Amino acid sequence: MKIFREMFGELSAWGRFWLYLGLATLVCAAAMSFAFGMEISLKHALFLMCLTAIAAFLPEAAYSQWIEGRRAVSIVLALVAVPTMMIEFYTHAGYTAGLRGSNIETAMVQNTKYDSRQDSVKESKTDLSMWSKRLADLEAQNAWAATVTAEALRAQIANANLAIDLEAKRGGCKSLCLARTKERDDIASKIAIAEERSELTRKIESTRRVVDGAREVAAKTEHKSSAVDHQNRFLAKSVAMVSTGTLTPTEFMSEGSQQTVNLAMALAGTGLPALALFIAGLYTRRDADPTQHPVSEPGNRTPEPRAYSPMQPTRSVLSTTTVAQLRRVAA
Numbered sequence: 001m002k003i004f005r006e007m008f009g010e011l012s013a014w015g016r017f018w019l020y021l022g023l024a025t026l027v028c029a030a031a032m033s034f035a036f037g038m039e040i041s042l043k044h045a046l047f048l049m050c051l052t053a054i055a056a057f058l059p060e061a062a063y064s065q066w067i068e069g070r071r072a073v074s075i076v077l078a079l080v081a082v083p084t085m086m087i088e089f090y091t092h093a094g095y096t097a098g099l100r101g102s103n104i105e106t107a108m109v110q111n112t113k114y115d116s117r118q119d120s121v122k123e124s125k126t127d128l129s130m131w132s133k134r135l136a137d138l139e140a141q142n143a144w145a146a147t148v149t150a151e152a153l154r155a156q157i158a159n160a161n162l163a164i165d166l167e168a169k170r171g172g173c174k175s176l177c178l179a180r181t182k183e184r185d186d187i188a189s190k191i192a193i194a195e196e197r198s199e200l201t202r203k204i205e206s207t208r209r210v211v212d213g214a215r216e217v218a219a220k221t222e223h224k225s226s227a228v229d230h231q232n233r234f235l236a237k238s239v240a241m242v243s244t245g246t247l248t249p250t251e252f253m254s255e256g257s258q259q260t261v262n263l264a265m266a267l268a269g270t271g272l273p274a275l276a277l278f279i280a281g282l283y284t285r286r287d288a289d290p291t292q293h294p295v296s297e298p299g300n301r302t303p304e305p306r307a308y309s310p311m312q313p314t315r316s317v318l319s320t321t322t323v324a325q326l327r328r329v330a331a
Helices: 002-008 013-038 042-067 071-141 150-170 175-220 227-244 251-282 320-330
Strands: none
Touching: 002 013, 013 042, 013 071, 013 251, 042 071, 042 251, 071 175, 071 227, 071 251, 150 175, 227 251
16 A cells, blocks of 8 residues: 555545545456456456556546646646546446346346247147047047957958958849948948047157156246346336336337446446545645654644754753752852
8 A cells, every 4th residue: 555655645534535445446447347358368358457547547647747737747648538438438338238238148048948948838738638638529429439449440341341242242242232331431430530549649648748848847947037137127117107107118218228227337437436536636635744744643642853942941950949059159
């Protein structure tokens, strides 16, 4: 802290408060600039961190030069401070926008996965319900379907065809062949129903496995809440409520609220260190004599040496009795 004591001189309590506050905000601002620069390279990060420190001390440097009478130097420093702070403002705005945007996008991607898996479960459950209902209706209309298989019915088709052929060879294939043919067609219809039942049963079993697996995956997929998104929505809804009397913000209001917050945070990160350090400089005891010891608390004051003056009479240290004896001796 010696360097800051030499820079700012003797500070009052308020001056030390603003100095410590300014240094704390400067460290945070420099860290943000460093993080922004690291997205490019380490050299950029170090450069932007130094730029943040320069931007913080330039206003105090310009003010010090002004009160010391170097007006031209003070004006130049003040002019240089403007673009320096603009560059720092950009780094803070980019860093803030990047973090807030990343927070929102991460939550959006995660929630898209969450919604997709939840929708997959819903779709599978819908299919399962539809096929289960179809199977129930099929068995209600054809109670026999649960007792036979398509393979067994196909064997009956072969027997029916053989009977038709035998009747035709015997030459009596009229009403008998017609009856056999009708039996064969009925068996073919039953085969179609049995095959449909078998297919529905297979789909139901497969879909149940899919639903069970999707439920497990969906249960492990968390819904991510974005605090930044809630902040933006709150601000956008507040603007909509005040301006239009509704809680439905427009796209412009939503985007505008996000940009406003980003810019405000960047502005605060840029200006607060310089402001605090400048205020600290205003509490400097610039008229104090650096050769004198600082005044301490009452009761602990260091006594100042008194200079001897020949015009001031010295107080005698002799007692009154001793003076009287000397006078008698002299008489």
